[in-house]
Amino acid sequence: MTYFPEEVVEHIFDFLGSHRDRNTVSTVCKAWYQVERLSRQNVFVGNCYAIRPERVMARFPRMKSLSVKGKPHFADFNLVPYDWGGYALPWIEAAARSCAGLEELRLKRMVVTDDGLELLARSFPNFKSLVLVSCDGFSTDGLAAIATYCRGLRELDLQENEVDDHGRQWLNCFPDSCTSLISLNFACLKGEVNTGSLERLVARSPNLRSLKLNRAISVESLNKILARAPHLVDLGTGSFTVDHRAEAYHRLMNSFPKCKSLRSLSGFWDASPRCLKALYPVCINLTVLNLSYAPAIPGDDLIKLICHCFKLQKLWVLDCIGDKGLAVVASTCKELQELRVFPSDIYGAGNTSVTEEGLVAVSSGCPKLNSVLYFCYQMTNSALIAVAKNCPHFIRFRLCILDPGKPDPLTNLPLDEGFGAIVRSCKNLRRLSLSGLLTDQVFLYIGMHAKCLEMLSIAFAGNSDKGMIYVLDGCKNLRKLEIRDCPFGDGALLKDVAKYETMRSLWMSSCEVTLGGCKALAAKMPRLNVEIINESDDFEESKENLVDVHKVEKIYVYRSVAGPRNDAPEFVWTL
Amino acid sequence: MEDLTSREDACPQLLDLIPNERYWLMVQDAGGGRGSRGIGRLDASEEKKLELRLGLPGEVEEERKPSVLSLGFFSKTPKTTSINPCHGAKRGVFEEVESNSEGSQQQQEEGGFFQLQSRAVSEKKWSLKTYQQQSLEREEAHVAPGNPTGPSTNSQTRTTSLPVVGWPPIRSFRKNLASSSVKQSVEHENGNIEAKAKAENNNKGWLVKINMDGIPIGRKVDLKACDSYEKLSLAVQDLFLGLLEAQKDTCASAPRKDEEAKQAFTGLLDGSGEYTLVYEDNEGDRMLVGDVPWEMFLSTVKRLRVLKSSDLSALRLGAVCRKRAATDC
Numbered sequence: 082m083t084y085f086p087e088e089v090v091e092h093i094f095d096f097l098g099s100h101r102d103r104n105t106v107s108t109v110c111k112a113w114y115q116v117e118r119l120s121r122q123n124v125f126v127g128n129c130y131a132i133r134p135e136r137v138m139a140r141f142p143r144m145k146s147l148s149v150k151g152k153p154h155f156a157d158f159n160l161v162p163y164d165w166g167g168y169a170l171p172w173i174e175a176a177a178r179s180c181a182g183l184e185e186l187r188l189k190r191m192v193v194t195d196d197g198l199e200l201l202a203r204s205f206p207n208f209k210s211l212v213l214v215s216c217d218g219f220s221t222d223g224l225a226a227i228a229t230y231c232r233g234l235r236e237l238d239l240q241e242n243e244v245d246d247h248g249r250q251w252l253n254c255f256p257d258s259c260t261s262l263i264s265l266n267f268a269c270l271k272g273e274v275n276t277g278s279l280e281r282l283v284a285r286s287p288n289l290r291s292l293k294l295n296r297a298i299s300v301e302s303l304n305k306i307l308a309r310a311p312h313l314v315d316l317g318t319g320s321f322t323v324d325h326r327a328e329a330y331h332r333l334m335n336s337f338p339k340c341k342s343l344r345s346l347s348g349f350w351d352a353s354p355r356c357l358k359a360l361y362p363v364c365i366n367l368t369v370l371n372l373s374y375a376p377a378i379p380g381d382d383l384i385k386l387i388c389h390c391f392k393l394q395k396l397w398v399l400d401c402i403g404d405k406g407l408a409v410v411a412s413t414c415k416e417l418q419e420l421r422v423f424p425s426d427i428y429g430a431g432n433t434s435v436t437e438e439g440l441v442a443v444s445s446g447c448p449k450l451n452s453v454l455y456f457c458y459q460m461t462n463s464a465l466i467a468v469a470k471n472c473p474h475f476i477r478f479r480l481c482i483l484d485p486g487k488p489d490p491l492t493n494l495p496l497d498e499g500f501g502a503i504v505r506s507c508k509n510l511r512r513l514s515l516s517g518l519l520t521d522q523v524f525l526y527i528g529m530h531a532k533c534l535e536m537l538s539i540a541f542a543g544n545s546d547k548g549m550i551y552v553l554d555g556c557k558n559l560r561k562l563e564i565r566d567c568p569f570g571d572g573a574l575l576k577d578v579a580k581y582e583t584m585r586s587l588w589m590s591s592c593e594v595t596l597g598g599c600k601a602l603a604a605k606m607p608r609l610n611v612e613i614i615n616e617s618d619d620f621e622e623s624k625e626n627l628v629d630v631h632k633v634e635k636i637y638v639y640r641s642v643a644g645p646r647n648d649a650p651e652f653v654w655t656l
Numbered sequence: 657m658e659d660l661t662s663r664e665d666a667c668p669q670l671l672d673l674i675p676n677e678r679y680w681l682m683v684q685d686a687g688g689g690r691g692s693r694g695i696g697r698l699d700a701s702e703e704k705k706l707e708l709r710l711g712l713p714g715e716v717e718e719e720r721k722p723s724v725l726s727l728g729f730f731s732k733t734p735k736t737t738s739i740n741p742c743h744g745a746k747r748g749v750f751e752e753v754e755s756n757s758e759g760s761q762q763q764q765e766e767g768g769f770f771q772l773q774s775r776a777v778s779e780k781k782w783s784l785k786t787y788q789q790q791s792l793e794r795e796e797a798h799v800a801p802g803n804p805t806g807p808s809t810n811s812q813t814r815t816t817s818l819p820v821v822g823w824p825p826i827r828s829f830r831k832n833l834a835s836s837s838v839k840q841s842v843e844h845e846n847g848n849i850e851a852k853a854k855a856e857n858n859n860k861g862w863l864v865k866i867n868m869d870g871i872p873i874g875r876k877v878d879l880k881a882c883d884s885y886e887k888l889s890l891a892v893q894d895l896f897l898g899l900l901e902a903q904k905d906t907c908a909s910a911p912r913k914d915e916e917a918k919q920a921f922t923g924l925l926d927g928s929g930e931y932t933l934v935y936e937d938n939e940g941d942r943m944l945v946g947d948v949p950w951e952m953f954l955s956t957v958k959r960l961r962v963l964k965s966s967d968l969s970a971l972r973l974g975a976v977c978r979k980r981a982a983t984d985c
Contacts, residue, residue, distance in 0.1 A: 158822035215827075241827065269829075324880075376833055427824055427831060456824065483824050514825075540823070565822070 087112070091120045100125045119143060126150070127560075127585050129167055129191065130610065133643045134175035145184045146210075147176060151191035153588050153637055154538075155563055157215060160590055160635070162616055164650050169193040169216070170200075177204035185210040185236075192216065198223030202230035210236035220245035221272065228254035235288075236264040246272030253278045262286040266293035268317045268348060273297040276305075284309045290342075293317025296350040301329045307336040316340070318348035321375070325355045338362040347371035347397075354382035364389035368416075371397040376425045380406045387413060394418045394449075399425040400434040400456060407439030411446025419452040424483060437464035444471035452477040460517055461489045465499025469506035478503055479514035485541040485566070488518035495519050501526035504534075514538040524548035528555025536561040549573035553580050563588040571598030578605045586639040597629030599636055603656035610645055611656045612637045862954075868896050868962035869931070870903060879954060885925055885946050892933060892962060893921040924962070932965045 085093075094117055097103050107117040122145040124137060129151045138144070151167025169191045176183050183205045193216045201208070208231050221244065227237065228251055252274045255262075262282070267274070274297065283289060283306050290313060294303065298319025307313070323329045333356060337343070343363045352375040367390050372378065380403040387393070387406065393414040398406075400422050410417065420443055422435055437460045444450060444467065451474050460482050488495055496517040504510060504527050511533055515523065519542035527534065528551035535558055543549070549569040552562065553576065562584065570593030581587055581602075596613070603611040614635040645655040863876040875895040882888040900920060923929025925946040933945040937956040945953070945960070 155822065157827055158825045159828065160822045241829070373830070374833060423826065423830060424824060425833070427826075456826070481824055485820065485823060538825075540825070 087116050090116045094120055122146060124148070128639055128641070129172065130643060130646050131585070131639060131641045134172045135179070136642075138175045138179035142180065143182065144176075144180045145182060146187070147172070147183060147185070148187040148189075149191065150189045153563065153586060154190075154561070155565065155588055155590070156190055160565065162614065162650075162652060165614065165653060166646065166648055166650070167191045168648060170197040173197045173201050173204075177201075181205060182207060184208055185212075187212040187214070188216055189214040190216065192218035193223070194218050195220055195223035195226070199226035199230075202226045207233070209233060210238075212236065212238040212240070213242050214240040215242060217243035220247045221249075221251040221270070222247050225251035225254045228252065228259075229256070232259070233261050234259065235261050237262075238264055238266045239269050240266065242269050244270050246270065248272070249274045252282065255282050257285070260285050261288065263288045264291035264315075265289065266291065266317065268293040268295050270295045271297075276302045280305050280309060286310075289313065291315035294319040294348060296320050299323070299329075300333050300356070304329060304332040304336050307340060311339045312342050313340055314342050315345040315369070316343060316348070318346070319350065321349045321352035321356050323356060330356070333359045343367070345369035349375040351375075352378055354378055357382055357386055360386060361389065365391060368392055369395045373397040373399055373421065373423045375399065376401065384409045390414055392416055397421040397423070399423050401425050402435065402439075404435055404439040404442065407435060408442045408446075411442040414447060416449060417443070417447040418449050420447075420450065421454040422456055424456040427483060434458050437461050440464060441467050441471075444468040449474075451475055454479045454481075456481045456483060458483050459487065459490050460496060460499065461491050462494065462496055462499035463491070465496065466502040469502035473506045473508070475503070475507040475510055477512040478507065478510060479512065479538070480516055481514065482516040485516070486518050495523070497522040497526065501530075504530040509533050512536040515542055516540060520544050521548040521551070524551040528552050531556055533558055535559060537563070539564045539567055541566045543567045543569060546570055546573035546576070550576050553577050559583075560585045562586075564590070564592060566591040568593055571595055571601070574598050575601055578602055581606065581609055581638055582640045584640070586637065588635075588637050590635040594633055594636055595629060596631050596633055599633055600629065600656055602638065608640060608642065610639055610641045612649070613654045613656065614652060615654065616652050864957060864959055866892065866895065866960035866962065868900070869964045869967065871896060871899050873899065877960065879957070884950055885953075888945070889921070889924045889933065892924060892960075893918065896962065897921070927965060930965060931962050933960065934963055935960045
């Protein structure tokens with residue numbers, strides 16, 4: 082029962098930013114549900130198979146922005162077979178039928194096709210923004226369609242997609258009348274583009290603030306582009322290497338000082354230390370710096386750059402930076418919130434890598450640090466305890482020790498205590514990835530303390546079902562749990578089956594779960610899709626021969642109101 | 657059940673981490689911890705083997721398959737691994753482990769090396785365990801007490817890369833980053849792997865040693881300054897012209913000397929001249945300069961040499977030609 086007229090309720094709902102809050106108010110009563118659904122403009126679907134597209138469109142007819150996610154996270158690491166699913170077309174088709182006012186589409190880990198892109202381009206006259214993250218299945222032809230038909234396009238942001246290269250003409254397809262671009266990111270494209278077209282496009286886009294070029298763009302082109310777009314705030318360079326005696330080099334040195342608005346830099350493929358000098362004039366204003374594609378920059382040159390970046394908030398680097406470089410980060414970047422250190426040479430001897438010292442230094446020097454992704458070859462409990470003490474505000478803590486199951490080298494003990502300290506100290510921790518030698522004890526700690534935890538990634542850890550049970554039991558806000566190569570079996574899987582309906586998804590691969598366990602789960606919980614992914618060639622025959630005690634290689638369990646999906650490939654068996 | 661066949665042993669410091677001198681082929685503990693590990697039974701040569709290998713002490717060489725480190729563990733005492741009959745479990749390195757271990761429980765009890773899991777999961781042999789054990793063993797063997805840091809200790813142990821599917825958890829395009837831009841060749845020389853890689857990638861200039869027959873002093877040529885074989889040939893001439901002149905007959909007049917000397921450097925690349933330019937590649941082989949595309953040459957050349965064409969013996973040439981043929985296909 083509402084005491085206010087609907088318009089007022091709607092107005093109040095406008096202040097609710099997050100979709101979670103809106104989801105909550107819509108469950109209060111029927112009236113509020115109606116008001117909310119008719120006024121919701123931004124719709125987020127965390128799992129494309131949790132609900133049918135048509136239902137979403139029907140519920141939110143005034144939808145302007147749609148975000149959909151497809152494949153499970155471990156698809157990023159090739160653990161999910163190529164054609165597992167996550168197709169965007171049904172969503173585009175449903176939207177085309179029912180929500181012609183769509184302005185923005187954001188897809189992550191989905192299979193998008195050229196047909197889908199063309200349908201998208203033709204169906205929504207007000208379409209403004211397309212963001213594709215970690216998607217695949219399309220080519221530059223699809224991009225050509227977007228460029229051609231989306232009048233008034235403001236944003237085309239392609240992040241880390243696998244795009245087939247069918248030529249460079251797609252960029253030419255932006256009509257001369259297209260002057261509305263604010264953001265263009267084609268960094269992930271492998272092929273060349275027509276640089277003349279690009280320069281002209283940039284020249285006629287006065288609102289362009291974010292431009293991320295791909296590796297095929299040379300420094301010569303970059304110079305010309307920067308000359309046309311001095312108001313850029315966010316730049317992704319192309320190939321950042323040129324002979325220091327060439328004229329292009331000198332132009333490069335002079336290009337950046339003019340870009341007074343530049344706050345964010347990325348790209349730097351093939352970057353050479355000499356070329357990096359071009360950035361010195363803009364360092365002091367940078368808030369975001371991504372050097373993680375530049376393996377040829379040694380630590381000392383990185384240091385020369387970073388020691389000027391006082392305002393840096395987000396830094397992505399390779400481990401060539403070394404502990405020494407991280408110490409410089411710690412003493413310079415007092416505003417740092419997010420740090421990612423990627424491995425530069427995963428097959429190597431770790432000579433160029435960072436150790437626990439670097440992480441401790443940054444945790445000590447950067448009081449605002451709240452998000453870390455750190456690849457290293459070793460970690461100690463004492464370091465983790467120190468980090469936990471220094472940074473109680475972590476929201477995301479992802480540590481990857483490159484040797485699976487590696488203990489603390491000082492003590493030879495598992496890293497249970499170290500991670501335990503992290504979860505105890507960081508009360509707002511939402512995302513955690515574990516690595517190193519870990520027993521059930523660490524999961525006890527996680528279950529006890531990580532009350533805000535939403536996403537947990539586990540690999541090569543634990544001793545028994547107890548580990549997983551601690552987590553499922555204790556982490557009340559858990560939404561995504563992904564596990565690989567751990568000794569968790571049916572006992573853990575079936576301990577609390579209702580829990581999975583409170584979560585988005587569960588992934589388990591190379592664990593001890595059996596077919597019988599999966600069947601039991603599916604039988605008890607009809608509103609869960611229990612998918613078994615089996616990639617062996619003789620799956621079909623072996624299906625008959627499968628006995629319940631057989632272990633399943635990969636399972637993906639997710640709540641859904643859509644029932645079993647109808648686009649599952651042969652190797653996916655929904656129980 | 658413990659193996660009580662340990663004997664007193666004067667263990668070298670490395671292994672004194674563990675006070676109980678028990679045979680380290682030990683067995684599980686009930687608790688979640690690792691249980692105690694034994695060391696014992698290692699004389700100097702066996703210990704040496706342990707240092708360098710990742711298998712059990714006293715393990716036979718042949719049984720170790722470099723690509724599957726964990727296999728080394730199983731050569732003596734095949735473990736039971738839960739075999740997944742329903743599919744050829746694609747676990748990368750673990751696949752071989754499973755296929756090899758028809759193992760019986762008894763053998764495991766007999767001499768399985770230390771287990772890390774509790775009895776609750778006693779029957780399963782986890783590929784995970786092999787990693788944990790492996791890394792623990794490595795740590796024991798290689799970490800001297802009181803040596804806290806140093807990825808270098810670990811680097812010694814990482815003799816081969818572990819091709820676990822989906823590990824480390826980074827996107828594929830990041831995995832190829834180093835190799836695609838740095839063109840790393842296998843480095844035999846230690847130290848300065850970084851420097852070499854840098855040098856190969858930089859536009860700063862790349863100096864490669866070059867020697868010439870008959871001239872005791874070697875030079876260095878900047879390969880990046882030459883963008884083609886022709887330029888390289890000219891650069892070689894520049895470097896050695898003066899030195900060659902100095903060696904020749906001093907009676908001749910200056911201009912004539914010049915001419916003659918220059919003459920020496922024609923036909924460096926095609927075998928027609930007095931001298932021929934060859935190089936040593938990253939595999940240590942001697943190659944004729946000019947066969948492969950310039951970029952490819954840059955990525956494999958390690959040093960250069962100017963040989964007297966007459967010295968290119970049939971044998972050497974044969975070897976060069978064979979290698980050429982090999983690289984052609």
